[in-house]
Amino acid sequence: xxxxxxxxxxxxxxxxxxxxxxxxxxxxxxxxxxxxxxxxxxxxxxxxxxxxxxxxxxxxxxxxxxxxxxxxxxxxxxxxxxxxxxxxxxxxxxxxxxxxxxxxxxxxxxxxxxxxxxxxxxxxxxxxxxxxxxxxxxxxxxxxxxxxxxxxxxxxxxxxxxxxxxxxxxxxxxxxxxxxxxxxxxxxxxxxxxxxxxxxxxxxxxxxxxxxxxxxxxxxxxxxxxxxxxxxxxxxxxxxxxxxxxxxxxxxxxxxxxxxxxx
Amino acid sequence: xxxxxxxxxxxxxxxxxxxxxxxxxxxxxxxxxxxxxxxxxxxxxxxxxxxxxxxxxxxxxxxxxxxxxxxxxxxxxxxxxxxxxxxxxxxxxxxxxxxxxxxxxxxxxxxxxxxxxxxxxxxxxxxxxxxxxxxxxxxxxxxxxxxxxxxxxxxxxxxxxxxxxxxxxxxxxxxxxxxxxxxxxxxxxxxxxxxxxxxxxxxxxxxxxxxxxxxxxxxxxxxxxxxxxxxxxxxxxxxxxxxxxxxxxxxxxxxxxxxxxxxxxxxxxxxxxxxxxxxxxxxxxxxxxxxxxxxxxxxxxxxxxxxxxxxxxxxxxxxxxxxxxxxxxxxxxxxxxxxxxxxxxxxxxxxxxxxxxxxxxxxxxxxxxxxxxxxxxxxxxxxxxxxxxxxxxxxxxxxxxxxxxxxxxx
Numbered sequence: 001x002x003x004x005x006x007x008x009x010x011x012x013x014x015x016x017x018x019x020x021x022x023x024x025x026x027x028x029x030x031x032x033x034x035x036x037x038x039x040x041x042x043x044x045x046x047x048x049x050x051x052x053x054x055x056x057x058x059x060x061x062x063x064x065x066x067x068x069x070x071x072x073x074x075x076x077x078x079x080x081x082x083x084x085x086x087x088x089x090x091x092x093x094x095x096x097x098x099x100x101x102x103x104x105x106x107x108x109x110x111x112x113x114x115x116x117x118x119x120x121x122x123x124x125x126x127x128x129x130x131x132x133x134x135x136x137x138x139x140x141x142x143x144x145x146x147x148x149x150x151x152x153x154x155x156x157x158x159x160x161x162x163x164x165x166x167x168x169x170x171x172x173x174x175x176x177x178x179x180x181x182x183x184x185x186x187x188x189x190x191x192x193x194x195x196x197x198x199x200x201x202x203x204x205x206x207x208x209x210x211x212x213x214x215x216x217x218x219x220x221x222x223x224x225x226x227x228x229x230x231x232x233x234x235x236x237x238x239x240x241x242x243x244x245x246x247x248x249x250x251x252x253x254x255x256x257x258x259x260x261x262x263x
Numbered sequence: 264x265x266x267x268x269x270x271x272x273x274x275x276x277x278x279x280x281x282x283x284x285x286x287x288x289x290x291x292x293x294x295x296x297x298x299x300x301x302x303x304x305x306x307x308x309x310x311x312x313x314x315x316x317x318x319x320x321x322x323x324x325x326x327x328x329x330x331x332x333x334x335x336x337x338x339x340x341x342x343x344x345x346x347x348x349x350x351x352x353x354x355x356x357x358x359x360x361x362x363x364x365x366x367x368x369x370x371x372x373x374x375x376x377x378x379x380x381x382x383x384x385x386x387x388x389x390x391x392x393x394x395x396x397x398x399x400x401x402x403x404x405x406x407x408x409x410x411x412x413x414x415x416x417x418x419x420x421x422x423x424x425x426x427x428x429x430x431x432x433x434x435x436x437x438x439x440x441x442x443x444x445x446x447x448x449x450x451x452x453x454x455x456x457x458x459x460x461x462x463x464x465x466x467x468x469x470x471x472x473x474x475x476x477x478x479x480x481x482x483x484x485x486x487x488x489x490x491x492x493x494x495x496x497x498x499x500x501x502x503x504x505x506x507x508x509x510x511x512x513x514x515x516x517x518x519x520x521x522x523x524x525x526x527x528x529x530x531x532x533x534x535x536x537x538x539x540x541x542x543x544x545x546x547x548x549x550x551x552x553x554x555x556x557x558x559x560x561x562x563x564x565x566x567x568x569x570x571x572x573x574x575x576x577x578x579x580x581x582x583x584x585x586x587x588x589x590x591x592x593x594x595x596x597x598x599x600x601x602x603x604x605x606x607x608x609x610x611x612x613x614x615x616x617x618x619x620x621x622x623x624x625x626x627x628x629x630x631x632x633x634x635x636x637x638x639x640x641x642x643x644x645x646x647x648x649x650x651x652x653x654x655x656x657x658x659x660x661x662x663x664x665x666x667x668x669x670x671x672x673x
Binding site: 052053054079080081084085089090092096097098099100101102104105108109110112113114115117118119121122123125129132133136137141150153154172173175176 | 531546
């Protein structure tokens with residue numbers, strides 16, 4: 001088995017006296033789709049925020065290992081933009097697109113950390129900058145085609161439907177060329193048809209060499225999609241394993257699935 | 264049909280205005296003759312005037328609503344006239360050429376006095392475009408912008424006084440000083456946004472002014488620095504009028520350079536990052552944009568233009584004192600940006616010309632000048648809250664759906 005691309009050990013985050021995350025371990029191997037589930041308020045989004053540098057963890061260790069270069073990085077205390085540069089991108093639970101920018105521009109922003117042009121390049125627009133700009137547009141357009149939004153290139157992001165906005169968020173994250181993609185409730189608020197399309201999209205992304213960690217409440221999606229599942233409750237990890245293992249785990253049933261023993 | 268309810272409303276508004284303006288418009292006390300003159304006819308005109316204006320504005324609003332309701336979702340038709348012109352190179356190029364020719368022949372068409380006023384207006388165009396980077400594009404509300412303007416002006420005044428440095432040598436230095444100060448200011452306020460940022464920058468602007476006012480050994484205090492050298496032109500001696508024309512062309516040149524640079528910046532990777540930063544900071548960082556660097560660059564680039572204009576200001580008036588750099592000045596530059604349209608270059612140019620030229624040409628109305636000025640500002644904000652000319656979003660055209668071949672127009 002190849003080495004884990006993300007290894008979290010003993011991650012803890014305190015807000016004052018409250019332990020939002022308490023000593024959580026997690027690891028993701030290349031090409032995997034891993035789900036993080038748990039009841040509301042279990043600390044899943046806080047966990048994401050710690051991973052992506054929006055919060056600084058109180059204790060514990062987050063290590064990212066680039067599967068291609070084998071480069072290992074410790075992410076604790078790194079700025080969010082640096083973490084994205086290292087190859088881990090995310091989407092947000094409450095959609096955070098750039099609402100008045102166009103769909104294409106939203107994806108183009110994702111290319112920011114992979115491009116270089118700065119003040120002088122912008123002013124003099126030298127051949128290198130121009131080529132870079134063309135590449136940005138081209139790649140962004142390809143991504144839009146992949147997520148099926150290439151007909152709305154010049155539409156303002158806020159005018160998109162809910163499901164399309166979620167897909168655009170994924171597209172924007174993909175533009176940063178991540179090897180690990182964190183999706184925070186990607187199917188929230190989607191109708192069954194949209195969810196189905198989303199599942200296909202996630203599978204496709206995964207098959208293209210991105211590993212995925214997702215938070216989700218839609219159990220059908222989680223069970224059908226993920227290779228492994230981690231379950232959190234009250235900030236603690238209470239179970240982990242394949243969908244079957246988790247499904248039959250008594251602790252999970254007690255904390256999360258409640259009465260549905262047969263589920 | 265115009266609703267009766269609105270007629271009643273307008274009548275009420277008219278009454279209210281008549282009442283409000285009663286003390287200044289109707290009563291006229293002559294303290295020498297010790298008589299009071301009652302000018303009731305004025306009251307009638309005010310009432311009638313406000314009644315008509317209120318009805319007209321209501322009609323306009325109703326029409327606008329109807330139009331918006333009818334053409335929902337059809338952007339090509341609701342797109343304002345100005346934006347269509349800006350989008351179409353066919354119109355844009357001849358139009359800019361005409362404006363350029365007009366600008367270049369201005370000193371020959373009009374008097375020295377007019378040229379001087381126009382120079383001031385164009386200086387504010389550059390200031391507006393500089394602040395536009397900070398406020399309009401990057402969304403950082405800066406109320407102390409005048410501080411950078413002051414730094415530019417005093418750089419030239421002091422360097423000229425102590426080291427006898429020439430205008431052209433100080434021009435870049437003044438800009439760089441201001442840009443450096445922009446970074447200095449930027450660091451502590453990086454975490455702040457919106458109102459908090461506005462307050463801190465406001466304080467910063469005042470600090471600079473107070474330093475200039477009170478540190479006598481450094482800046483000669485409130486009495487200011489006089490006899491600053493005018494800009495030279497290869498050692499040529501110029502007449503007074505010639506000097507004004509020269510500065511006018513210099514400013515026109517600066518305006519052109521500024522428009523060019525700001526336009527390029529806005530349509531670049533950096534400009535996109537600024538826009539994104541304005542819209543959502545956290546998402547921005549999560550997408551790999553360095554918030555610190557991007558903000559500092561916005562601050563310092565904005566300040567740079569203010570520094571340049573500051574140097575020109577000192578050279579133009581040959582005298583600087585702290586009274587030229589009060590908060591009012593910041594407020595005017597900010598109004599230029601907001602009135603013109605945040606993030607829109609053409610908007611800011613119009614905003615500056617209107618806001619600076621209008622008070623000059625309304626001088627004929629003498630005492631009502633500022634009243635009219637305020638009135639026009641209010642009317643603007645009611646009818647076009649997004650500014651005179653809102654920013655044209657760049658659109659991208661893809662020739663074939665299959666390939667990534669892109670052609671874009673800005």
